[in-house]
Amino acid sequence: MPVPPISDLNDRARDVFRVVVESYLHTGAPTGSRTIAQRSGLNLSPASIRNVMQDLEELGLIAAPHTSAGRLPTESGLRLFVDGMMQALEPNAEERSAIERQVTQPGPVEAALAATTAALSGLSACAGLVMVPKRELVLRQMSFVPLSQDKALAVLVSEEGAVENRVIDLAHGVDPSVLVQAGNYMTAMLSGLTLSEAREKIGREIGEERAMLDDAARTLIERGLAVWSEDGDRRPVLIVRGQGRLIDAADAVQLQRITELLDDLEGKQEIAELLDSASAGDATRIFIGAENKLFSLSGSSVIAKPFRGLDGRVVGVVGVIGPTRLNYARVVPMVDFTAATLARLVGRGA
Template identity: 80%
Template sequence: MHAPPVTDLNDRARDVFRVVVESYLSTGAPIGSRTIAHLSGLNLSPASIRNVMQDLEELGLLAAPHTSAGRMPTEIGLRLFVDGMMHAMEPSIEERAAIESRVQQAGPVEEALAATTAALSGLSACAGLVMVPKREFVLRQMSFVPLSAEKALAVLVGGDGSVENRVVDLPPGVSVPALIEAGNYMTATLGGLTLAEARARIEREMAEERALVDSASRALIEQGLAVWSEDSDRRPVLIVRGQGRLIDAAAAADLDRISDLLDDLEGKQEIARLLDSASAGDATRIFIGAENKLFSLSGSSVIAKPFRGLDGRVIGVVGVIGPTRLNYARVVPMVDFTAATLARLMG
């Protein structure tokens, strides 16, 4: 069932519908005709409001979740509100500063993305997420630190300043000088190359006997590159922060829904596919409840916005996941601003 055009509603119906939706987004609870008559200033009697609410229910825009007279918007009603009646609120100066400060922090790009996602989560009271394509890791420096006779710590410094460590097995007979020699050789010969390029070069040089290292160092270099190349295929492309914010006081009464949502968040490949579907075009995508199969059980909403590089290509998607009753008017512009800020970082 699709939402009717907002123009199909008369002024009275639109006014009552807006009060119901805004009350639900604020409290998460249904609202009754007497409360609307008392609080809304619509100058309508409770009986008149009940009649309007009944009409809206027949249109599929409102529903009565319990036997009480209170009504709340359906997902179809929320879609109508978001598309046709919502008045967006731009992020405040303080909110913009909070997001920009995280993007501008020094360090690897992944850390800036994680920090920005955490900031968006905190400001929106949702789980924040960002997805970027797999980035080619560029070698700047590599060294080996002995841990024991059989193990060493491989320390790799990337072109973006990031540092990662891996424990590797040492080939028999590798001495401390050989570890130093292998690290110096890799830094001098392979610095500035991606992992794939580095592997191709070292294989070529060793095949042509141009690698001026002994056999023990050669075995260590080959193993080190193999470990990094295998690991690069598993680099996370999706960052999720703030899942705990989904469990608020209102959600505590609906633990089954929250359990379903947290289970959904564990399926990162599914979320990645959802975000990938949001990368087409420039508009912010809003998925409400069952509009997306992934979150149909948990009754959650996703707001996602692609961001582009200087060449116009989509380089990532940022967004939030929260209950269907989230503050769309506030969160949608916040996601838009975060996307624009990340575009400057990644561009």
């Protein structure tokens, strides 16, 4: 059933609907007509409220979890509330400071991304997510360490001081001096270049036969650079923090579903695709429950916001995943603020 526009609801229906939704978001429990009459201040009798709730149920905005129960908002009802009725609550000074502190700390950008995501998770009581393109390493030094007659360890040190190792195959009978020659050449010629720039330069030098290398060293250098290319320079990096909060928020019935969702998060592919879909445009995207197949069973929602670099291009997406009854009014602005903060981080590190 399509979600009716908010203009289709009269004032009385809007008031009752708002009470049902806000009570659910606060307690997770269904709300009955008598409770609404006693606590809402709407000055309506329980009978009048029941009539309004019946109309809202026919519109698909609320439903009874079982016979003689109160009413809960449906996912369609939550969508209508979030899009048309929610009043956002901006992060307070303490919350803003907690997020900004992670960005101002010295160190690699990836560490700041992880710390900021953890802070967002703690403040929102959800799992925090951030996805960015894998940044190309800038070479400072490269060397080859023999492991056996047919294996060597290619060691790359980036300008940021990060060290990565890859095992590569050696041609039979390669002299250890060739490993030293290849490492020295790469450090001298390729320092300060990204991996893609290094591959291009090596290809050009070898193609024009300007590289003063023998065939064994040339092959070793090409193979050493190739292992990072094969590892996927452009693969997105997905950081997830606070997964345990999903279990904390789950009741016993949902626990198995949440456990399955955590397994999906460990695989990361589907959640990465979801966040990638949120990178189109500037708006904050909210996925509620079955609106995305990944959350159709777990009863979860995702709030995601892209952030941009100095050139205006989208360079990442940040968000949270939590129960469908999360505090949207508080969490949506918090995700927006985190996205703006990460945009400054990316600009600083550019």
